[in-house]
Amino acid sequence: MKDARRRILDTATRLFYAEGVHTVGIDRIIAEAGVAKATFYHHFKAKDVLVCAYLTEQYDLQRVALPAMPGEGRAKLETVFSKLAEIGSAPGFRGCPFLNAAAEFADPAHPVRAIVADYRTWFTGFMHGLLVETGHPSPGPTAHQLLLLRDGVAVSGALDSPERVRASALASLRGLLDTRAQGAL
Amino acid sequence: MKDARRRILDTATRLFYAEGVHTVGIDRIIAEAGVAKATFYHHFKAKDVLVCAYLTEQYDLQRVALPAMPGEGRAKLETVFSKLAEIGSAPGFRGCPFLNAAAEFADPAHPVRAIVADYRTWFTGFMHGLLVETGHPSPGPTAHQLLLLRDGVAVSGALDSPERVRASALASLRGLLDTRAQGAL
DNA sequence: CTCAAAGTAGACAGGTCTGTCTGGTAAAGT
DNA sequence: ACTTTACCAGACAGACCTGTCTACTTTGAG
Numbered sequence: 001m002k003d004a005r006r007r008i009l010d011t012a013t014r015l016f017y018a019e020g021v022h023t024v025g026i027d028r029i030i031a032e033a034g035v036a037k038a039t040f041y042h043h044f045k046a047k048d049v050l051v052c053a054y055l056t057e058q059y060d061l062q063r064v065a066l067p068a069m070p071g072e073g074r075a076k077l078e079t080v081f082s083k084l085a086e087i088g089s090a091p092g093f094r095g096c097p098f099l100n101a102a103a104e105f106a107d108p109a110h111p112v113r114a115i116v117a118d119y120r121t122w123f124t125g126f127m128h129g130l131l132v133e134t135g136h137p138s139p140g141p142t143a144h145q146l147l148l149l150r151d152g153v154a155v156s157g158a159l160d161s162p163e164r165v166r167a168s169a170l171a172s173l174r175g176l177l178d179t180r181a182q183g184a185l
Numbered sequence: 186m187k188d189a190r191r192r193i194l195d196t197a198t199r200l201f202y203a204e205g206v207h208t209v210g211i212d213r214i215i216a217e218a219g220v221a222k223a224t225f226y227h228h229f230k231a232k233d234v235l236v237c238a239y240l241t242e243q244y245d246l247q248r249v250a251l252p253a254m255p256g257e258g259r260a261k262l263e264t265v266f267s268k269l270a271e272i273g274s275a276p277g278f279r280g281c282p283f284l285n286a287a288a289e290f291a292d293p294a295h296p297v298r299a300i301v302a303d304y305r306t307w308f309t310g311f312m313h314g315l316l317v318e319t320g321h322p323s324p325g326p327t328a329h330q331l332l333l334l335r336d337g338v339a340v341s342g343a344l345d346s347p348e349r350v351r352a353s354a355l356a357s358l359r360g361l362l363d364t365r366a367q368g369a370l
Numbered sequence: 371c372t373c374a375a376a377g378t379a380g381a382c383a384g385g386t387c388t389g390t391c392t393g394g395t396a397a398a399g400t
Numbered sequence: 401a402c403t404t405t406a407c408c409a410g411a412c413a414g415a416c417c418t419g420t421c422t423a424c425t426t427t428g429a430g
Contacts, residue, residue, distance in 0.1 A: 020289060022207050022289075025417060035377080035378085036377065037419085038377080038378080038380095038421085039378075042375095042376070047418070094291065102343075103288035104205060116344065141352060141356060144345075148337025148338060148353055148354070149337060151336055151340040152332070152333025152335075152337040152340075155284060155336040156332060158287075168329045168333055169333070175361040176360045178360075179360035179363050211389080212388090220407080220408080222390090222408095222410080223391085223408080223409090223410095224408070226388095
């Protein structure tokens with residue numbers, strides 16, 4: 001079967017996300033994916049490579065899905081955060097895969113951290129673009145504030161009761177966009 | 186020496202925070218603390234107990250330090266977030282110990298997660314109290330929004346360049362407090 | 371048809387981890 | 401003087417981890 005690599009990556013995605021990268025071993029992945037160990041190491045030179053492949057795929061998925069959401073400018077911002085809050089309050093949500101992975105890899109020089117940094121840079125730029133569309137007076141600082149909000153939604157969705165997340169996310173978004181105190185102080 | 190327990194906890198705090206809980210082993214802790222293995226297991230029945238002691242101590246420290254900060258009501262809120270941003274942009278900052286620990290313990294029933302949940306409940310209540318002092322019209326939802334902001338500051342301080350964190354934290358705080366769109370939508 | 375690529379099963383080496391245990395020392399209270 | 405408590409040094413068991421290896425089978429392209 002040609003889809004052994006696909007099965008490995010799907011299984012790893014499920015287990016890494018649900019239980020963490022370090023706690024899930026290769027033996028578990030190959031057992032649940034139904035592949036032999038040699039097959040695994042044929043497709044992925046080491047476990048770290050698999051972890052990077054997992055995160056890169058998540059990055060690629062978001063990079064396609066978020067810009068494809070409906071709306072323009074401010075409406076799209078509301079749609080994006082509404083969707084983020086919906087995901088973050090859904091059952092099975094275990095936080096942002098990038099934040100969870102970064103917490104498990106303390107070394108900032110690790111390749112995993114580079115992928116996380118790339119994702120964050122991309123997300124901030126995506127926010128910046130939408131803010132420029134709306135004619136926001138300080139898109140740079142505000143884009144970073146929206147990154148903070150995104151992180152808060154992801155963390156709180158994983159750790160707190162999910163009911164409040166959606167309301168807080170949208171209220172915060174409006175607070176950040178409507179205030180007159182945008183700049184640094 | 187009676188301070189073996191203290192040395193163990195100090196060493197564990199330093200290593201757990203800097204490198205993560207799972208990646209730091211008992212052997213490493215006892216070596217750097219300069220204690221025998223039997224001494225370690227005399228004071229802490231298991232590694233998990235040490236992890237809980239580490240987090241509980243961090244919780245206790247914050248529970249004392251934050252309310253003791255200067256100011257009243259809104260001024261205290263600004264002081265608190267200013268301090269959080271300062272810590273979050275200092276060298277050596279590796280994120281919030283509670284969030285990092287929670288990311289390493291996927292099981293919500295684990296004792297570590299209970300400590301994290303307690304901390305978050307306490308922090309939200311602390312915010313709520315300060316908001317009530319300021320006469321804020323919707324202290325409940327806003328307190329939760331400030332929890333999200335706190336999470337964002339902690340995460341971004343660990344993963345992004347620290348310069349922007351302080352400005353974003355205070356601008357976001359003002360945005361959340363000054364907006365007219367507080368409630369759920 | 372042939373042959374390389376991709377697959378299976380599973381043993382194995384070498385390392386790390388937690389937690390237990392033995393054995394002995396030092397100090398401190400009673 | 402005695403006994404308990406805390407401490408040190410380090411061996412050890414048992415589990416688990418990653419990554420390599422042998423040996424064999426399947427499959428698909430040329």
